[in-house]
Amino acid sequence: MVYLVGLLLIVLLGIAVAVAAKLQNVMGNIKSASDDEAPVPNNKINGALWILFLIAGSIGMVWSYLSAEAYFLPEASSPHGRETDSQFWFDMGLLTIAFFAVNFLLFFFAWKYQYKKGYKATFYPEDHKLELIWTAIPAVIMAVLVFLGFRSWTHIMSDAPADAQVVEIMGKQFGWVVRYGGIQDNKLGNYNYKLIDDNNSNPSGIDYSDEASFDDFINVSEMHVEVGKPVSLKIRARDVLHSVFIPHMRVKMDAVPGMPTKFWFTPDKSTEQMRAETGNPNFDYEIACTEVCGRGHFAMRLRLIVEDKASVDAWKQQQKPVLSQILEANPKFISKIPERLRAKAMDYAPYVEEIDITTATTGSATATSTSFR
Amino acid sequence: MSVVEANLEHDVHAHDEHEHHEELNFWRKYIFSEDHKVIAKQYMITGIFWAIIGAAMSVVFRLQLGFPGANLSWLKPFLGKWITETGAIDPNFYLALVTMHGTIMVFFVLTAGLSGTFSNFLIPLQVGARDMASGFLNMLSFWFFFVSSVLMFISIFLETGPAAGGWVIYPPLSALPQAHMGSEMGMTLWLLSMAIFIMSSLLGSLNYVTTIINLRTRGMTFTRLPLTIWAFMITAILGIISFPVLLSAALLLIFDRHFGTSFYLSEIYINGEALPNVGGSPILFQHLFWFLGHPEVYIVLLPALGITSEIIATNSRKPIFGYRAMIASLMAIAFLAFIVWAHHMFVTGMNPFLGSIFMFLTLIIAVPSAVKAFNYITTLWRGNIVFTPAMLFSIGLVSLFVSGGLTGIILGNAALDIQLHDTYFVVAHFHIVMGAASAFGFFAGIYHWFPKMFGRMLNNTMGQIHFWLTFAGVYLIFMPMHYIGIAGFPRRYYQFTAFDFAKSFTDMNMFISVAAILTFFAQFIFLWNFFYSIFKGKVAPANPWKSNTLEWTTPVNVGHGNWVGEIPAVYRWPYDYSKPGAPDDFIPQNVPHSQTLESNFPHENAYIAQEKEIEAQNYNDQFAAH
Known part of the structure; x- marks a missing residue:
């Protein structure tokens, strides 16, 4: 697709050449002709260029969309993600109509009503009926869009179901620490930022005066969750702002030091299923950071593995509680x-x-x- | 007649200090000038200087994004150690570049450059005043801006680089020097510079509002003000209310950085050390920041819309459609601008109910914005359009305002913002609707009022070429960014190699970079035209665009005090273009209805009786000897 770049060059050069050539023409044909017609030179050319821009722009928009579409994210892997996606494309459809309609009128009028000698513009300072109509129409459309957005938003932000799998994810410069409640009590223990100790295997500050902490284990490269079961993320940060972003799940929530946040979603397509669907055997769900956090911001990658219960349990069995690691060292x-x-x-x-x-x-x-x- | 009493009391202030008209020395005339026209030019030149730097920075980081891994050693003479041994841009410097690009463009170019230039230049000329209400404060305003610019400029050359936490400088990243190189001295200078900038902006804004309210000439009622003035006044009010909040945010941040307070800091462990700060909230900063930050968007955009209204009416040879609706929508947008700030914070973990409220308020803004767009289009309808470069840029602005504004409806929707927040979709949205649109307003204003500023004409043909290259360039740069955003690419990423989901679109990124570089170079056509024409341009006629507003009644080379002799009185609104029955297609504001009997509407004949009254008014001629 070096073509893209080539095309761009051609478009820009084309415009430059077209303008320059026409200018030459106009100037060659002695200034008098065009200068007498319009108060500024090249009025006709500029009028025509609006139409050219309208046509070239419309073609460019459609073509670029069609060629970019292939690289968009695959269908969302969570129900709420599919809901917001369909709403996005619905809104986008409406807006695209408005985009083309308004730009068409603007460019078309610019061309159509370009200066003509002896023509007198219409004195048309106001029209209350017209103004009322075009105030009311956007207002009604906005009301509908607000309602749709409000419904999805309240639903997405509601409390996590009681049976959700709880996972803590903590952002730090520059990586994530994922913590699970452990296989004995499956309950996250307390933490305290003053207990954080990178040198002694306690990067998330687990507080061992709470016995629920004992079997907690952490992982800094992978998060495993069970397919089809709600996941409740407990999100925090220990140094600066970060933001948990799972593009395929349409999940995003800031990680704020001193203020835990949360987000729940249901991953309903396993990693395996996605590998089959996308035809990419190396496909992986990924978690990225979307709040600038310093030098390594662009590389805070964490793998998210969505699999069946047996595989998650097997993986959990292999994880060593943090307490064991600490006591070992x-x-x-x-x-x-x-x-x-x-x-x-x-x-x-x-x-x-x-x-x-x-x-x-x-x-x-x-x-x-x-x-x- | 509301003007009558508004202007009655002011002879007290109309000192005769200026009545002796000896030549001021060079310093007082061009450097520490109190003349609004000189100050406007000072703002304009400084703004252009910053625009070149800001745009050049974007070219450097576009090189990084479009051609990752390219050998950029040839930039070493300019950037020194920020180019690594292998010829790559240092990731810290990348962040510094995007931060400085944002700060410079938003504050120094589109706030100070745009408002500073045109509010200063046009307010006295269009309301009919000798100068600003306080020439001294006006001078102070520029020089505060200058000092602020110098500090920011110095910060670029620091060993540890300038501020680098994004232009929004969210703490704790910006509060902790140990968190990032850009949070060291660079951030200190950023905060200092911005504090001074805010003072400059406040001095300027207070002056604008005072001048518009108090120094209108005889007959210049509020409903006869050109829309430019309305836009400048509302912009200034926005600035007066919101900038102090940014100052408070910055001050608290300075306290957190240097005096051990915990306004924004809580429970932080960094560099192997748990900090003692507890109880603060980083989210507090975001609320304070965006309480300015969102109105700031309109501080940048409204002057451009005002300029466009004036230019589109003049060059369509038609009255602006819906003059009162235009004012009402400006006011509505300005009011709403204050109560939508948290739509920048949907995913910060704030209460979801708040999110719903802010979504509702945000989407309401679409209504007055749509009204404006429709009014512009209707103004073109059945006009007799002259494509001056200013007109081209104004029509371009309307296109950008619509195209970029529409995606705001998506981003203002909290549910949809979850996925799109902090992706390139946002970058595309605000660059079109606020960045490019306002820049187009700046260009339109320069092309339109250059003859008044310098008494010479810019080259029209070069202006037209400049427009088409820039217009095509802006769309080619920012339209594809929507696709990249839909694909989930986060912004402020040094490179996209670390993630599988962001491995595509390398060609698209290259395309955008090439478009950006070409558009950047297209601006040199403007620069050449601008500087050449100041000295060698064709000498301007008195009213080159056949415009109605008062500034064109001044001499071609406007002297100190603007008008020779009396300031003209105003009898009509500024949009009497192509009035039925009139011999010409424009009737300037200072032409009384008694002289245009052939074109008066029936109700306008009633104004003839008021002409004597207007002429008899005491008006605010600061030069008049009493």
Whole structure:
């Protein structure tokens, strides 16, 4: 499609040449002829150019749309996405009619009523009836569009169904951290931004004074969700603004530090199904960032895998709770967990027998004083 | 006669300080001038300077987007270390470029450049005043703008680069120097520059409103004001109400950046450190920002629409259709402009109910906008149209205003905005409806009033070529961007290689870049025409476009004080073009009805009785000796 560029060049050059050539003509034919006719030179040429622009522009619009259509996103993979898409194209249809109608009238009148010697323009300063009509028509159309938009918007923004799969997604410079409630209690534990510690496997600040946190696991490259079941995203950011964008699902919601947001949707086409439908064996759903967040903004990619329940469960089984990773790297961490929960937390420790409880307690004192420093 | 009493009390202010007319020295005449015409030219030249820089920046980032991976080492002499060893643009610098392009174009070119030039130039000339209400504040306004420009210009050359968080400078990115290179000294200068810019804008706006209300000449009632003046006045009021809110937003951000407050910061962990700030809200900034940001769109656009109204009526040789409807729709748009700001924030997580309200209010704007478009078209209908370059740009503006405005109906719809927010669809929308349309207003204004500004004519043919290349160029650049937006491409991306869904459209992006570069170079036709004609253009006649408004009753080279002798009185509205029965196809505002008996409508004969009254009025001639 270098043709596109070529075509553009030709259009622009064509216009330039056409104007220049006609000018030569006009000037060659002695200025008097055209100068006497209109108060400014080239009036006729410019009149004609409106029609040329109208025709070339209309062809260009239709042709460019047809050639671009192939690259639009495939049909939305969520019911609400298909709803907003059909509304988008409905609105777009109306607007396209208005676009062509108004531009046609504008360009056509410009050409039709170009300066003619001796012609006197019509003194037509107002017409209340006409004005009333064309105030009322857009008002009615807008009312319909607002109503349609309002209905979809309220529906999309309603609370997530109770049976939704809850996934937390947190934006950071420059990537995402996805957190699941774990396979024991399937419940997201508390978090606290002061507990975030990149060096010790806790990038999302999971708070282990809440026992619901113990089995939570995270992933920084993939999100797996079950097909056909609502997904409730709990969205947050830990440094600057980000925005969760899942183009194929028509999902977008900002991630705001200090203010959790949410979005729910139902992915009803699995990744496999999309691979078959698009004929692209490497197809993947992707999550991108759409709120400028710094140098790496353009590359905050996360894969979204939509699959059946068995596959999601199998994947979850393979994920290691964050607590296990932390305890593996730093057994003394156990001392930071409230005493009453330690026994339960030990279930997540890989080498239970090796931990010397006295060291752990001393370690606790040290750790605490360190953390207060 | 409402004018009568409005103008009665002002002789107190009509000092005779100007009555001695010795030549001012060079500095007072051209640099620290208090003459509105000189100040207008200062704004215009500064605006053009910034427009070149802003447009050149867009060419650089279009190179990156259209030709990713191309070797741009040849830019090293200009951009230095921002071009990496491999000849690529540094991603930080890419963000700096888009940020500065936005800031420069929105504030320095289309706010200061457009309003600053034409409000300053036209208000006194069209309402019939010797100068602005306060020449000194007017001078101050320009020089504040100049200082603000200098600060912004310096920031481009900083080691860490200029501000780079997008022109909306959302915190926390803009608040934390550790978050981004552009949030260091560049952002400090940005905020400082904008604070000063806002003061400049306020001084200017207050002056415009005061002048329009107080210094209209005899007989110039509000319903006889040209639509340009109406547009400038409403724009100035918008600015007066909304810019202070941006100032407050900027001040709070300065506090967050330098004095440890937490207005916009909460629960942040960055660079291995949890910050102590809690309780603030980044969303608060967005509310404050867009409370200016949305009216700002109209601050940029309304003057262009005012200019267009005047030019289309003049060159169609017809009265503007629906003069009162035009004023009413300007007012409606301006009022609505204040209560739609959160449509920029549908997906920030604000209450969905608020989203519904803002969607409703936003879509209402389509109604007055449609009225304006229809009125323009009807003005062309059965006209006798003269295609001066100004007229071409005005018709082009209407086309862009409609084409870009229509997609606003999509984006104002909260449900549809979910997918399209922050994609190229938005970029296409606002560049057409606000960027290009307002720029066309700027061009139209320059082509139309150049003869009054410099006493010389621009070359018409070059102006026409400039128009067609620019008009085609704008559509070729921004129409394809809609497709890219529908395909989900996010804006402010350095490149699209990281995502599978954004791998297509490489040719389209190349096409857009080529169109942008060609359109950029087409502007040099204008620049050459402009600067050449200032010195060598054909000497202008007194009223080259056969226009009705008062500025054309001044001498070709307008001196200090605008009119030699008395300021003309005004007897009629400015749109008596092609009036039935009249010998000419225009009747200037200063021609009394008693002299046009052949073309008066029956009700207009009643005005003849008022002429004496108008002439007897005390008017605000600042030069008159008492």
